[in-house]
Amino acid sequence: MFHKMKKILLIMLSVLGSVMFANAQTAIDMATASTTQEGTAVRVRGVMTSGPEGGRVRFLADRTGGLAAFLASATDPNWANINIGDSVEVVGTLKYFNCLPEIDPITSVTVLATNRTVPTYTFTAANASAAFALRYLGSVVKITDLTSINNTAGPLVGTFPPQASGSGVNYTLNGDATLPYRVLRISTIPGAVIPSGAFNISGVVGRFVSGGNTAAACTGTDGFQMIGRSAADITNNAAPTRLSGTITSPRNDTSIAAGSTLDIMTDAYDSSSQALTVNFFLGSRLIGSASTSPYTYSYTFPANTLNGSYALRAVITGADLRTISITRNVTITGGATTALMSIAQAKLRSVGDSVIIRGVMSTGVESGNTRFIYDASAGMAIFIRGNGAPWTNLNVGDSIEVGGRITYFNCLVQVNVTRQTVLSVRRPIQVLTFDASTITGANSTLGAVYNDDNLGKIILLTNINSVGTVNQGSVLPLTGNFLSGINAYALNGIAELTFRPYATFAGATIPSAPFALQGVLGRFSFNSPADSPVGCVQGVGYQLIGRDPVGDIQPLSVKSSIADLGVVVFPNPAVDYVTINTSKGNIKSIVISNMVGQLIQNVAVTGTQSHIDVAGLAAGSYLVSISTDLGTAVSRIVKN
Numbered sequence: 175m176f177h178k179m180k181k182i183l184l185i186m187l188s189v190l191g192s193v194m195f196a197n198a199q200t201a202i203d204m205a206t207a208s209t210t211q212e213g214t215a216v217r218v219r220g221v222m223t224s225g226p227e228g229g230r231v232r233f234l235a236d237r238t239g240g241l242a243a244f245l246a247s248a249t250d251p252n253w254a255n256i257n258i259g260d261s262v263e264v265v266g267t268l269k270y271f272n273c274l275p276e277i278d279p280i281t282s283v284t285v286l287a288t289n290r291t292v293p294t295y296t297f298t299a300a301n302a303s304a305a306f307a308l309r310y311l312g313s314v315v316k317i318t319d320l321t322s323i324n325n326t327a328g329p330l331v332g333t334f335p336p337q338a339s340g341s342g343v344n345y346t347l348n349g350d351a352t353l354p355y356r357v358l359r360i361s362t363i364p365g366a367v368i369p370s371g372a373f374n375i376s377g378v379v380g381r382f383v384s385g386g387n388t389a390a391a392c393t394g395t396d397g398f399q400m401i402g403r404s405a406a407d408i409t410n411n412a413a414p415t416r417l418s419g420t421i422t423s424p425r426n427d428t429s430i431a432a433g434s435t436l437d438i439m440t441d442a443y444d445s446s447s448q449a450l451t452v453n454f455f456l457g458s459r460l461i462g463s464a465s466t467s468p469y470t471y472s473y474t475f476p477a478n479t480l481n482g483s484y485a486l487r488a489v490i491t492g493a494d495l496r497t498i499s500i501t502r503n504v505t506i507t508g509g510a511t512t513a514l515m516s517i518a519q520a521k522l523r524s525v526g527d528s529v530i531i532r533g534v535m536s537t538g539v540e541s542g543n544t545r546f547i548y549d550a551s552a553g554m555a556i557f558i559r560g561n562g563a564p565w566t567n568l569n570v571g572d573s574i575e576v577g578g579r580i581t582y583f584n585c586l587v588q589v590n591v592t593r594q595t596v597l598s599v600r601r602p603i604q605v606l607t608f609d610a611s612t613i614t615g616a617n618s619t620l621g622a623v624y625n626d627d628n629l630g631k632i633i634l635l636t637n638i639n640s641v642g643t644v645n646q647g648s649v650l651p652l653t654g655n656f657l658s659g660i661n662a663y664a665l666n667g668i669a670e671l672t673f674r675p676y677a678t679f680a681g682a683t684i685p686s687a688p689f690a691l692q693g694v695l696g697r698f699s700f701n702s703p704a705d706s707p708v709g710c711v712q713g714v715g716y717q718l719i720g721r722d723p724v725g726d727i728q729p730l731s732v733k734s735s736i737a738d739l740g741v742v743v744f745p746n747p748a749v750d751y752v753t754i755n756t757s758k759g760n761i762k763s764i765v766i767s768n769m770v771g772q773l774i775q776n777v778a779v780t781g782t783q784s785h786i787d788v789a790g791l792a793a794g795s796y797l798v799s800i801s802t803d804l805g806t807a808v809s810r811i812v813k814n
Contacts, residue, residue, distance in 0.1 A: 201263065205238035208275040208311060210268050211389055216277065217265045221290045223314050224378050225258050227361040227403050229341070231276070233312040233378045234262060235293045240312015242380070244271070244278035252283055258403075261287040273386030273397050275311070284661075285644055287714075294376070303352040305379060306398035315400060316376040317347060318411060323368060323375075324349040330368050337364045344399070347375065354399040356380070366405035375400070376407040416445040417492040419452075419469075419500065424486070426502045432509030433477035438462075440500075442469045442490045455487040456504075457522035457580075459626070478516075479509040485524045514575075517630075518551035521587055523580050529589060530577045534601050536632050536694045538569050540676050540721050544588070546630040546694045547574065548604070553630020555588035555696070557581065565594075570721075571768065573597040585715050586697045587629075602794025603632060603768055605692070610666055611637040620670055624716035628695045633718060634728075635665065639687040644669050656682045662717060665691070674698075675720030682723035690728040693718040725767070736807040741800050747812035748788055752798070755783035759803030767797050788813050 201217045202210075210216060218241070220234035230245040232253065243264050245253055256262060263284045266277035294314040297305045305315040322329040324346045337343055337359040347353035355375065357363045383397035402408075419442035430436055442450050452469040454462045462471040469490075486502045513530045520529040531554075533547030545556050545565075556576055558565055568574065574596055578589040606628060613619045623633065642649040642664045643657070649664045656663075658680035665671040673691060696719045720726045736743065740758035754764060760782055766775040774796065777786060788796075791813045798809045 203238040204234075204236045204240050204312065205309075207268060208239050208241045208308065209389065210275075212269050212387070214268050215266070215281075216268050217263065218277070219261070219263045219286065220312075221292055222256060222258050222260045222262060223292055223312060224401070224403055225256075227358055228401070229358075229360060231274075231380075232256075233380070233401075234264065235312040235314075237293060239309055240293075240379075241268075242274055242276035242312065243280055243283070244269075244276045245280065252280075256283070256285060257288075259289050259292055260285055261290045270387050270389060270392055272381070273383035273392035274381045275392075299348055299353075302347070303350075306352065306354070306400070307379075307395065308398075310379045311381060311398070313379060314376055315379055316374060317353070317400070318374045319372050320347055320375060320411075321372060322348055323355065333368060334364050334366050347400075355402060356399050357402045361402055362405045363402045363408070366408065369408065369410050372411035374409045374411055375402070377402045416443075417490065417496050417498055418443045419488070419490045419498065421486070421488050421500050421502050424502060424504060427505065428502070429505045429507055430475065432475050432479040432481070432506050435472050435474040436486075436504065438471045438473065438486065438488065440464075440469045440488050440490070442467075442488075444492045449493055451491045453489045453491070455489065456484055457524050457527075459518075459521045475506060475509070476519075477509070478519075479506050479522075480513075480515045480519055481506050481509045484522060516551040517547070517549045517554050520580065520589065521552060521554055521626075525580055525582060527580050528577070529580060530575065531589065532573065532575045532597065533630075534603070535568060535570055535572050535574060536603075536630060537719070537721055539566060540678055541694075541719070544586075546696065546719075547576075548630045552627060553695075555586050555630060556591050557583070557588045558591045558594075568596065569599070571601050571603050572599045573601045584698050600792055602792060605632045605634050605795075607634045607636065609637050610635040610671070611639070611688075613666070613668065613671055620668075624670075624695065624718075629697060629716070631695055632692065633695050634690055634692045635718065636690045637688045638665050638691055640666055641673070641684055642667060653684060655684060656680060656723070665718075672717035673720060674717040675723075675726075679720050679723050682727060685727060691718065691720065692726040692728065693720045695719070736800065736809050739800070739802050739804050739807050741802065741807055741809070743798065743800075743809045743811060746809075747814045749814050750787070750789045752786045752788055752811060753783065754786065754798070754800060756800075756802055757782075761800060761802050763801045765799040765801075767799070768794075 201219045204218060204220055207216050207218050220236040220240060223235050224233040229248045232243045233240055234243060263286055264277055264280060265282045266280040269276060269278050292314055294316055295305065295310055296316045296318065299317055299319045302317045334357060340359055342356050342358040345355045347355050377400040380399055380401045381397045382399060383392060386392045419440050422441050423439040424436060438454055440452055442452050444450050452464045453460055454471045461473050464471050484504050484506060486504045487499060489497055489499045491497045515529060515531060517531050517533055520531050523529055533549040536546045536548055543558050546553060547556060574594055576589060576591045577593045578591040581588055581590045608623045613623060640651050642651045643660060644664050649667045649669055656675060656679040662672050662674045665673050696717055697715045698717060739756060741756045743752060743754050761779040761784055764777045764779055764784060764786060768774060793813055796811050796813060798811055800807050
């Protein structure tokens with residue numbers, strides 16, 4: 175009996191541990207995390223809202239709420255380079271310390287992006303008590319129209335008192351006990367000047383209820399407080415900068431013929447007289463920008479633009495990064511009338527519009543519900559519901575027609591597929607090749623590769639010298655094998671040159687430098703709106719998606735030129751046969767693969783010459799790997 179009960183207990187503990195572990199594998203939002211039972215393993219993602227001024231306590235938040243992370247020490251090296259505005263993923267165990275939900279201990283912290291928008295909520299002094307609530311925990315709150323900061327003796331005058339000891343001092347705003355304000359000793363606020371007249375204060379909402387160390391003990395609404403971060407958060411209540419503007423031309427519901435040029439004019443204005451930027455969008459696609467007055471742009475509609483209504487949008491961005499968006503509807507006439515459109519045309523359509531497109535698949539079953547396709551004009555994602563037939567039988571290179579509606583997911587424009595038709599299989603694959611050694615970071619060299627025009631297309635990056643993980647803003651070189659559970663890698667030490675492989679890469683060998691990586695260009699911007707192009711920062715979030723390590727990892731530590739091995743491949747282009755011979759040593763094997771690495775032929779050879787039958791191959795480009803006594807070289811052939 176004892177042994178049976180012991181066995182049942184062990185099974186229950188195992189199941190409980192598995193559940194806790196599984197829960198920690200999926201990121202949950204802050205609102206869920208901040209009310210989770212203590213002792214639960216959690217994984218959260220958010221933007222940092224506080225920094226070293228909090229000592230071992232750091233706050234992070236998303237759009238639903240926030241919580242604290244409790245560091246192993248105030249000088250924890252894992253957090254040394256993490257700043258306010260950095261987007262992070264934190265894994266650990268949830269606990270309550272005086273009713274403050276915090277992750278302690280912290281298992282890992284990973285920087286996902288930097289310089290993100292910090293969630294900030296503004297209240298006037300008259301209604302500021304509403305900010306002291308669980309909804310705003312961990313978030314930055316700004317209170318305007320304040321007139322005093324008080325201690326028990328009354329309003330402070332001149333400067334904040336110095337703090338020689340202790341962790342911090344509690345004050346009230348406007349002498350109101352419902353507006354508690356805590357100044358930390360190690361912040362820059364002690365000794366700072368207190369403005370005269372009306373002023374504003376920003377800070378992070380925290381919580382302190384003595385003895386509240388369980389979720390059950392923290393269900394009340396007391397203990398919330400604003401925590402000051404720095405003297406820069408205290409500002410005079412000067413007249414705010416006014417950002418305004420509209421589209422002065424064209425008027426709403428203007429009609430224009432396909433093939434014509436449309437002059438777009440705005441009257442963008444910033445009362446601070448600082449520089450503005452106006453980005454112009456047609457549907458979801460950026461068509462142009464203007465950074466000098468009068469902020470205009472001329473766009474020519476292609477002659478084959480599909481007839482119908484389009485959303486023309488101008489996004490005005492001020493010097494303080496505030497934005498306003500104005501939309502005008504434009505109707506195209508005299509263009510294409512068929513429902514079938516190019517992918518480039520589909521990307522001009524608005525969210526919710528129905529489209530029909532055709533393209534060649536650049537990913538297969540390894541990408542789950544999100545597949546990528548491209549045509550001669552552009553590429554994009556398609557989202558399918560379920561992975562059953564016919565999707566299980568579709569491969570890279572198959573040509574399909576899909577119908578559905580335009581949607582967005584974290585800045586990735588895609589078609590929510592409602593129907594699909596297979597047109598043909600094993601079509602020639604287009605591969606765009608770029609030299610990674612010429613890419614130097616977040617500038618024009620990166621933008622020439624990672625951009626919307628290349629989205630969904632297959633890209634081959636050559637001359638890769640390193641693969642690294644990104645942690646605390648630094649790139650840590652990786653050797654040996656690709657890891658399990660890592661979302662993204664940095665190539666050549668450049669965090670923005672992101673490589674995001676599927677799970678099939680776990681354990682795959684990282685070749686000796688230099689080598690090449692191939693994949694499909696995708697996009698994922700975690701902190702951007704999931705269902706709209708509004709807020710998607712141009713050029714942010716692009717990443718090369720690795721599909722299969724067998725074809726996408728290409729060692730280059732072989733001879734880079736067939737001439738070095740004395741190899742000659744002819745005729746090229748070929749129709750029926752390709753002849754390969756060498757003047758140096760003997761040929762050992764010849765491997766032909768398509769441009770995505772799928773094996774077509776593997777021929778064992780003994781001698782200096784071989785004739786390869788290619789008559790049965792579809793027209794297109796192929797890679798021929800030739801191994802000789804002296805090494806291996808790769809040549810590209812074209813089959814007509």
